[in-house]
Amino acid sequence: MLDCRDEVLFYTKQLMNIESIVNTNGEKEIAQVLYSMVASLPYFVENPNNVVISQTSDDELERYNVLAFVKGTKTHSNKTVLLMGHVDTVGIDDFNQLSDIACNPDELIQALRSEELPPSLRAHVDSEDWMFGRGSLDMKSGVASHLYLLKYYSEHPEELDGNLVFLAECDEEDSSHGILSALKELKAWREEHGFHYVAAINADFVAPRHEGDESRYIYKGTVGKLLPSFFITGAETHVGAAFEGLDPNLIAAELTRQIDYNPDLCNEALGEITIPPVSLKQMDLKPTYTVQTALSAYVYYNFFIHSWTPKDVLDKLSHQAEIAFGNALDLFENRYRTFCQLSGEPFKEIPWKPRVLTYADMEAGLVEEFGTEYLEHMKEHKEQLLLDHSLDVRMFAARVVEEAWKWMTDKSPAIILFYSSLYSPRVELSGNTLDERNLVEALDEAVAAIQPSYDKPIVVRNFFPYISDMSFIAISDDEVALDAAAKNNPSWGSKFFVNYQDVQDLNVPVINLGPYGLDAHKKYERMELKYSTEIVPNLTNLVIKNVLRKE
Known part of the structure; x- marks a missing residue:
């Protein structure tokens, strides 16, 4: 030894x-x-x-x-x-008044010995076995x-x-x-x-x-880690006529209820299982207060994988999004019916159906419909977004999808599924x-x-x-898997790019x-x-x- x-x-x-x-x-x-x-x-x-x-x-x-x-x-x-x-390392804000000595183990241990601590932690602080x-x-x-x-x-x-x-x-x-x-x-x-x-x-x-x-x-x-992200559009309305529109936050809430902690989304391989996904952000994209409902919402989730590929995850989450969208519309309809019974207002059939698209599919459709006009516009838009240093890669991706959505001919409520950050294979x-x-x-x-x-x-x-x-x-994915991660990331090639070929070359x-x-x-x-x-x-x-x- x-x-x-x-x-x-x-x-x-x-x-x-x-x-x-x-x-x-x-x-x-x-x-x-x-x-x-x-x-x-x-x-x-x-x-x-x-x-x-x-x-x-x-x-x-x-x-x-x-x-x-x-x-x-x-x-x-x-x-x-x-x-x-x-x-x-990560930051030191959580050390509060001890931040000045967070990186000095000798001084920190002395300070911790004067704090009120749980018994198990106290035992470690008082021993000579821990730094x-x-x-x-x-x-x-x-x-x-x-x-x-x-x-x-x-x-x-x-x-x-x-x-x-x-x-x-x-x-x-x-x-x-x-x-x-x-x-x-x-x-x-x-x-x-x-x-x-x-x-x-x-x-x-x-x-x-x-x-x-x-x-x-x-x-x-x-x-492996992915950050599947969802841009969710609704149908805007005045809050005084709430049932004339569809709040995207309702869909987002149902999506999180469907995905968060869902054991069906744990990936087993070699006898080991991943932690299920959990949300890391949920918000609408309304810039200021108005009495209109939001036009869109944004949510993303941590997602661990052992054997699934980025394409597998897109397929599984598209299915989960369909379920969540259907649940949201069922809830909306049931509450609308109850409201009409209470108020005496006539009930009208809701016009929306579950609609889920991947970013790659949406992009392909827009290119087919608008060609170079769309591509040149989005290139310029991304260049403008790059000037805004307040946008991290995740919000950058959301803003790209938001802009692409404006080109959609059919603007009925939808969920757009994409990846908004680095894929760690x-x-x-x-x-x-x-x-x-x-x-x-x-x-x-x-x-x-x-x-x-x-x-x-x-x-x-x-x-x-x-x-x-x-x-x-090292890398265990093939080209098809990596391609799915790239084509479904709106930031790819602009805000960030990973040369996975370098990883494959080293392996x-x-x-x-x-x-x-x-x-x-x-x-x-x-x-x-x-x-x-x-x-x-x-x-x-x-x-x-x-x-x-x-x-």
Whole structure:
């Protein structure tokens, strides 16, 4: 076993002390500090071209990745293991009066000891087994573990059967500009140095899956994430004549009732099941107060997948939207009938039917009807929207659909289904390739070797349950699936673009082996020291050794 605790802890604190909140200058600062730390190691002083600080591309912000590699001398193998992790964090507003010390674990723990805390949290604060603070768990301790191993092998290249690449990327917590930009360097190094990337090890955090769960998890592959979004149009009316129109908010409410927490929308694969979708935004698009009902509403949902494709999700949600629309019209009609009975007003048959379109189908119809006139108008409209920096990619997409809707000849109430954000692809480590089989065997061997020296169960599962940059190292989707994600995203090619071909070109089998703790993204974020600073580096090291020596 490597005696690594003190060094990993030292690196963790150094990284934590830099407030590197995503989309702030802190991302730039931590990259510069990390680059200096690596570049000052003797191996990299002698081999300065083996470490780079690289600015992200197609990014509105100035921020950087740090990449470095050590070439092993034990054998002349081109096999290469990639160690990856992100250096950005979420914000610190939830720390309230402790925000000034949120990134200083030593001061923070002293402050927390004077707070009123629940017994379970008090036990962790008072023990010497936990480190608190922003980034302690997600995921600077994971990066510190990788940094330790990079340093170790830079000092002992004679122990390395192949090559080791270290990647510390920015912007994992928002739009993955870091990893998507780093793919270019990784591919360039492959060509320049002949690297054969046989495995990637991500070091994002792991946590209990339920109360009382003592297992420390390692994940093969990762969940995929989509953001299915719905632009909903109604029939505007004065509130004094409410039943003469159709409120799109009613349809939106029924849509959320149909989709939120719906177990039918959980995706099972390899015996594991995703969390069901849940809404992340629901609003109408009425700009100011008037006594007219809204013209349109907008809602989007988080959606996790294990084996479904973006096309599968569109098909399933189109069906759910049809059901929700029908439910909304039934409710409207029933209440309208009751109102007419109470008021004595005559009942008139409602004129609307459920109507659900995907954005790609709507766009194809408009192109067929209006041709280049429509395309040129939408191109100009998107260019104007790009000037409004208050629009994130999700609202940008909604405004594009809103403008396209104006061209529709049939403006009867409808639901338009589309994707409004980045698709983080699912990764399934199925053992279809030799590299995948070797990585799985190397992991199983490492766990078997380490488990006797650790008193908590180390459990291997198939899908990392959170969003991570693992989605952009390997890919399990085919062209049809990726095409559905692109064609149904109104922002594609303007507000954002992902070159999934880069991911397919690299396509490295990937696992997640990272620190253990609780309350990531919360005020009491904390990392358990023994597993995170002792077991994780040693497990990672064994996976590296095992996978590099396999034929």
